[in-house]
Amino acid sequence: MKAVRINKYGGPEVMKIEDVERPVPAPDEVLVEVYASGVNPVDAAIRQGENESLRSFLKLPMTLGWDAAGIVTQTGSEVTSLKTGDQVYGVPNFPGDGSYAEYCVGKASQFAIKPQSLDFRQAAGVPLAALTAWTGIFGHGDLKPGERILIQGASGGVGSFAVQFAKAKGAYVIGMASTNNIGYVKELGADEVIDYKTQQFTELLHDLDVVLEASPIRDNSERVKAVSILKEGGTFVSVNTDLPFNDEMMEAAELRKIKVALAANEPRQEWLTQIAELIDAGKVQVLIDQVFPLEEVAEAQRQIATWHVRGRLVLNIKE
Numbered sequence: 522m523k524a525v526r527i528n529k530y531g532g533p534e535v536m537k538i539e540d541v542e543r544p545v546p547a548p549d550e551v552l553v554e555v556y557a558s559g560v561n562p563v564d565a566a567i568r569q570g571e572n573e574s575l576r577s578f579l580k581l582p583m584t585l586g587w588d589a590a591g592i593v594t595q596t597g598s599e600v601t602s603l604k605t606g607d608q609v610y611g612v613p614n615f616p617g618d619g620s621y622a623e624y625c626v627g628k629a630s631q632f633a634i635k636p637q638s639l640d641f642r643q644a645a646g647v648p649l650a651a652l653t654a655w656t657g658i659f660g661h662g663d664l665k666p667g668e669r670i671l672i673q674g675a676s677g678g679v680g681s682f683a684v685q686f687a688k689a690k691g692a693y694v695i696g697m698a699s700t701n702n703i704g705y706v707k708e709l710g711a712d713e714v715i716d717y718k719t720q721q722f723t724e725l726l727h728d729l730d731v732v733l734e735a736s737p738i739r740d741n742s743e744r745v746k747a748v749s750i751l752k753e754g755g756t757f758v759s760v761n762t763d764l765p766f767n768d769e770m771m772e773a774a775e776l777r778k779i780k781v782a783l784a785a786n787e788p789r790q791e792w793l794t795q796i797a798e799l800i801d802a803g804k805v806q807v808l809i810d811q812v813f814p815l816e817e818v819a820e821a822q823r824q825i826a827t828w829h830v831r832g833r834l835v836l837n838i839k840e
């Protein structure tokens with residue numbers, strides 16, 4: 522089968538389309554014929570070898586991509602939740618061999634039936650970003666109806682799902698984005714949008730219940746500012762798990778009894794199913810910015826590494 526592999530870390534040029542053996546599912550895994558794969562910033566970070574916290578888990582050569590939509594073609598002996606022929610989406614096998622390939626394997630629990638209202642290309646743009654948002658705001662943030670949440674990076678892959686999930690939950694949603702994306706984040710359903718280019722969120726907000734850091738900013742002093750706008754007992758969640766909280770941040774949080782969490786996306790079947798239900802109910806929209814053929818994977822990764830793509834980037838693998 523064809524797969525986009527790296528044999529060493531480096532720029533987009535280290536990615537090669539190679540012929541490799543089709544993987545075989547373990548007892549708790551499914552083999553999925555991949556129709557489309559989402560492209561995420563972490564793909565480029567892993568290719569570049571720049572993510573220190575992941576490096577010890579990586580084994581070269583490897584197939585990139587952890588966002589798949591396709592059809593189950595084989596199930597492991599212990600799998601009962603999915604069957605051959607199911608149209609699924611999920612986050613397979615992070616950070617092992619992934620979904621930039623004609624086939625991938627992953628635990629059955631990392632997949633669910635894809636939203637029926639989406640085709641494979643649209644569905645491939647959902648799992649990783651959406652699960653990260655879900656893990657952050659519900660898994661760690663425990664967001665409840667009526668609560669007020671600030672979502673930093675609201676126009677991004679993770680942030681755009683977070684805005685819509687929080688809104689669907691009945692929360693009051695404040696998004697933060699750059700000037701060009703204010704209208705877009707409002708269209709996603711945010712009640713208010715702060716322009717981080719021209720406005721200081723610390724001067725505008727106070728007594729929030731939850732802050733979700735879903736921007737690519739990796740700066741603990743920004744986190745301290747975010748803590749200052751939470752009410753006592755509120756929650757600060759960052760999806761930037763590669764930047765631990767420093768002493769200054771922990772002291773600021775403890776002083777005001779703020780709960781803090783680093784949220785690594787958890788690919789859970791029941792969450793993927795709930796996300797699919799929200800999409801099929803029309804409560805969550807999926808915007809695809811561009812679909813690339815596998816041969817143009819380098820261009821897709823160049824774009825995702827800019828941190829300013831609006832909508833999802835997807836590799837089309839099978840028509």
Ligand SMILES: NC(=O)c1ccc[n+]([C@@H]2O[C@H](COP(=O)([O-])OP(=O)(O)OC[C@H]3O[C@@H](n4cnc5c(N)ncnc54)[C@H](OP(=O)(O)O)[C@@H]3O)[C@@H](O)[C@H]2O)c1
Binds near residue numbers: 674
């Ligand atoms: N924990 C996990 O499992 C996990 C999974 C996926 C992603 N992540 C992390 O989540 C973050 C977002 O990922 P993503 O896939 O959503 O990326 P993305 O689609 O590139 O979105 C990033 C967003 O951040 C905003 N942004 C860019 N530069 C900024 C700046 N200087 N100040 C404030 N905001 C800025 C951009 O908004 P504007 O264009 O409006 O500026 C953009 O919409 C990244 O740090 C990524 O590493 C974590």
